[in-house]
Every structure is written in C-alpha cells, then in structure tokens.
Amino acid sequence: MTKVSTISSLVRVASKGEPNFIEVAQNVLETESPERIADFFDKMNIPRSVGCDAVLAPVATFTVKKESIGDFAQERAISAGIQKYMDRHQRKIKWHAGHPSLEGSENVLLVMRCAMTVTTMRLDRLIYLLNSKDELTPVEWAYSREMMNRSYLSFRNFLDLLSGPWIDAVQMAVPREDLVEKLGNFYEFIDARVRTLEEYRVKIEERRAELTVSPVGYPPVKPPNYFGGDLLSRGPWKQFWNNIDNRAHTFREAIG
Secondary structure, eight states: OOOOOOHHHHHHHHTTOHHHHHHHHHHHHHHSOHHHHHHHHHHOOOOTTOOOTTTTSOOOOOOOOGGGOOOHHHHHHHHHHHHHHHHHHHHHHHHHHHSOOTTHHHHHHHHHHHHHHHHHHHHHHHHHHHTTOSEEOHHHHHHHHHHHHHHHHHHHHHHHHIIIIIHHHHHHHSOHHHHHHHHTTHHHHHHHHHHHHHHHHHHHHHHHHHOEEOOTTSOOBOOOSOSSSOTTSHHHHHHHHHHHHHHHHHHHHHHO
16 A cells, blocks of 8 residues: 655655755646645745755746646635745745845745746646636636736735845845846846746636636626736736836846
8 A cells, every 4th residue: 555645744855945846846736636735835835944056047837737637616725725835935035035145045036936936837727727618607717816816916926025125135235246146147037937927818818708607597798807806907917017027127127
C-alpha cells in the first residue's frame, strides 16, 4: 500500500526554495484532490530566510491539464486556498519593506516570482473551467467572476508593494549599484507578465461572449460583463490596467 504524503510534509519540502516549490506544487496540482490542493496552498509558506538562487533565470510556469480541473465549486475552493497563500506572502513583502536589506531582496524576488507563476496558473484553471460548459448557472458565473477578480487584484497588490513601499525602502538602505546588480533585468519579467495578463483578459472576455447563463425560471441570457465592480467591464478594467502599467513603469525606472 502506497503511503500518502501529508500536506504538512509536502509544504515542508516545497518551502525550501523555488525549484522545490515548482516541483511539489506541480505534482500536487496534477495528482491531488481539489480538497488537498486547496489545503496545500492554504498552508504553503516560504520563509523570509529563503532566497532565490537564480533571481534572473526565466520565471517558471505550471503546466495546467484539463483533466485536473474540478467543477465550479471545487475550483472556487482551490481558489480560496490559493488566495490565502497569496495574502500571506504579500505580508512578507510588507515585512521586508520595513526591514530593507540587500540579502532580503532575494526573498522578495523569490516571493514575487512565485506569485507571478501562481497568478497565471489560476487564470489557466479558470479558462479550462469556463470551457467546460456552454451554459452556466448564475452561481457558476458568480464563482467565475470572483476567481478572475481575485487573481488580477492579488497580482496588483504584489506589484503595488514591490514597486512602492519595498523599492522605496530598499533604495534608501542599499547602495544603488549593489541594488541594480542584484535586481538586474527583473523588471523585464514584470513587464512580460503584465502583457500576459492582458492576453488572459482577452481570452476570458471572448469566452464570456460565447457563454449563456440560465437563471431558474427565466430564459438563458448572456453573462453580464459588469456586476459589483467586475474587471470584465471596460471602466474597472481601464482603471486597473492604468494602475498596473504605472506600477510596472515605476519599478522599471527605479532600477533602469
């Protein structure tokens, strides 16, 4: 009988560095139940003492497979677990903003690299989910909007912290030449991920136009592109995108 690894043991291995995180998380996403995936990310914690051995290496991406996608309720639960992971690691960048150092910058960049990887994974899962049905219930469409908004807003929060409080603090504490050497062309990874997020938004909006929502007792309708500040609407998206673009520019200028 094969022994099943505990979530705590998987987290311990994954927290040792970026290669471990990518390898363990990829295996969890491919082989574990939705409940265990959510639990893994809920408990996942990269210590502030762990840095990145290859800060300027290409940022990894998870391979998301159609067969590993659950139903709408399961994916929402996974998204909630991932959100706890994202919220926890935003707080780590806040901590480093209050304790700026050249050594600590390696942890900040590691946390940011993992956040970028997780963000695209979340959106890949959402696209597979939206492609799984042509007719959704109002609840399923609400879950979809929630998962999209959380993915995009979390990334914005990371970028806000990186390009605002943290870069301001570390510039005051570290000689500029040392900081520029450490950060190198990391801004290019940020710029590339921002462009990728725009591409995902286009894909999701195109899929929305193909879907229908069927309220109980009423004829099917097209999913509304605006409800409660949804990022699919042009106004909120433009405001969001301007903020993202400005923050990426600020970070680029700080180390360029």
